[in-house]
Amino acid sequence: MRWRGEQALSHLIQTSYRNPIILEAWPDPAVAGPDRDGLYWCYATDDEKDPPPRRRFKVARSRDLVHWETHPEGARHGAFPRPIPNYSCHRGCWAPDVRQLQPDAWNFYGALEFDDHEDEGPNGHGIIAARSSGPIGFADPVVLRRGTGFTVIDPCFFHSTTLEQNFLYWGSGHAPIWGQELAADGLSLVPGTEPRAVLAPTPGDTEDRLWEGLFVFEHPEDRHVILLASKVDTWVGPYRTYAFRGGAHPLDRVAGSEARLLLGENAVWNRCGNVFVLPDAVGQLWLFYHAVRGDAVIPGTEGIEMMGRRGVPLRQACMDRLLFDTSGLPYVEHGVPSSDVRPGPIVWAP
Incomplete structure (x- = not known):
């Protein structure tokens, strides 16, 4: 028996699911929880390709990781209920990463296209960090880093249980993916530390020209570092996700040639990537990601020409069980998104 607050939990529920788990556009999904009320929370990108209203990152909630309520009460305007400084001209809230570090300490990381954005020079996209006592209501974000164009995007938080240190990863815009140590509270970079290139594209190689959407976690048994990253073409495809075995240190460099x-x-799903990993109530790991079903586009964008096609691809949130082989690397059954009904996460009964 486990206790949630003052409520005794005496049994578990086996769910079932079928992709997609969120029907509307839900790119770059990040999942956190459960909170004190037993709810899981899923956050996503909101940008100019979405229909109105604009939101400061999309938010959904669920009791079972399968059935999701999007834009719930308290999050109609997104994860941030109030305007974010220097963010009003553009609509570009990208690739959130949210972590429940303590029951009352939730950290939010995300990339923004700021009002003073410039495609060239140091004031391109940047990464913010904020804290809340719960899964919504984030405020007073700090800017951790900015860079040229969209080279500073796709933040990923990682806590090393071996070193008892926090790290932030970001990138790429055809630049390397970088990592740097974070302070104990995860809200600032450690003074005196410098970013290190963790994964870099190969110039001139069309199959290795872009890596993005890094997610870093530890193997559940021996705690070795695992990196997941997506490539090559976000919108046109092919777009796939690869796994790497990390080095002895979380910032050790890995090579694209080592990817699996x-x-x-x-035939059903394409442009699959920007992944996030979360355990269920019994420790089974689940891979959350976005994918496009066939030629589906966001409703209302059929008149927009994009990359030689009509309409903006509809990236929906999906999930599948993450398993491990004898070498310690993760895999998904059959190596592709599932389309049939499958046993889902095991969660606590409400």
Whole structure:
């Protein structure tokens, strides 16, 4: 028996699911929880490709990781209920990463296209960090880093249980993916530390020209570092996710040639990537990601020409069980998104 606050939890529920788990556009999903009320929370990108109203990152909630209520009460305007400084002209809230570090300490990381954005020079996209006592209501964000164009995007928080240190990763815009140590509270970079290139594209190689959407976690048994990253073409495809075994230190460099395919495309799903990993109530790991079903586009964008096609691809939130082989690397059954009904996460009964 486990206790949530003052409520005794005496049994578990086996869910079932079928992709997608969120029907509307829900790119770059990040999942956190459960909170004190037993709710899981899923956050996503909000940008100019979405229909109105604009939101400061999308928010959904669920009791079972399968059935999601999008834009719930208290989050109609997104994860940040009030305007974010220097963010009003553009609509570009990208790739959130949210972590429940303590029951009453939730950290939010995300990339923004600021009002003073410039494509060239140091004031391109940047990464913010903020804290809240719960899964919504984030405020007073600090800017951790900015860079040229969109080279400073796709933040990923990682806590090393071996070193008892926090790290932030970001990138890329055809630049390397970088990592740097974070302070104990995760809200600032450690003074005196410098970013280190963790994964870099290969110039001139069309199959290795872009890595993005890094997610870093530890193997559940021996705690070795695992990196997941997506490439090559976000909008046109192919777009796939790969797994790497990390080095002795979380900022050790890995090579693209060491990657192993984790999640590919099939006849149903394409452009699969920007992943996030979360355990269920019994420790099974689940891979959350976005994917496009066939030629589906965001409703209302059919008149927009994009990359030689009509309409903006509809990136929906999906999930599948994350398993491990004898070498310690993760894999997904059949290496592609599932389309049938499957056993889902095991969660506590409300």
